[in-house]
Amino acid sequence: MEIIGRVEEVGLTDLGVPLIDAKTDTGAYTSSLHCHDxxxxxEDGKQLLCFSILDPTHDDYQEKEYCLEEFSQAKVRSSNGLTQTRYKIKTRVRIxxxxxxxxxxLTDRKDMRFPIxxxxxxxxKRFLVDCSQTYLLPLPKKKKL
Known part of the structure; x- marks a missing residue:
């Protein structure tokens, strides 16, 4: 198992998003991605989930809209104890x-410090989290995203 810090830079490989700061959260069951819209x-008789990653106030915002055919919904209890229904996608993340x-x-995390x-x-079963450290892993190779 690799040791991972409380914050790491990750890439969203399938979506072509190079490097974004992500917070490890062992209290959250499913990973979460800051999106808007x-x-x-x-379209053509198929339902598509459309969204933009990050938002215009974020330094790494790319003004790109993604539309995916494969998605589902999940009930998620947020840190304030409220249950929300959120859209869920499966994609590759480079760590x-x-x-x-x-x-x-997918959720609006604009008021949070970390977008992922x-x-x-x-x-x-993949990582051991050292919450006293940040950025312990080597950076992903950008050219392969």
């Missing part, structure tokens, strides 16, 4: 020099 549309296919719920939370479903 999250909506479902119908260090490895890629992992995992689920992310890495939940324990992704972390379990």
């Amino acid at each position: 999250i909506r479902v549309i119908e 260090g020099r490895s890629d992992y296919k995992t689920f992310f719920t 939370l890495l939940g324990r479903k992704l972390l379990s």
Whole structure:
């Protein structure tokens, strides 16, 4: 198992997002991704989940809209104890020099310090979290994203 810090830079490989700070959160079951303009549309008889990663106030915002056919919904209890229904996608995340296919719920995290939370479903049996450290892993190779 690799040791991971409380904050690491990760890439979203399938979505072409190079490096974004992510907070490890062993209290969260599923990983979470900051998105805005999250909506479902119908196109050619198919439902598509459309969203933009980050928001215009974020330094790494790319003004790109993503539309995916494969998505689901999940009930998530937030840190304030309220249950929300969120859209969920499965995508690859690059942590260090490895890629992992995992689920992310999409939510507005603009008031939070980190745009991505890495939940324990992704972390379990792969990483040991050292909460006293940050950025312990080697940076992902940008050219392969």
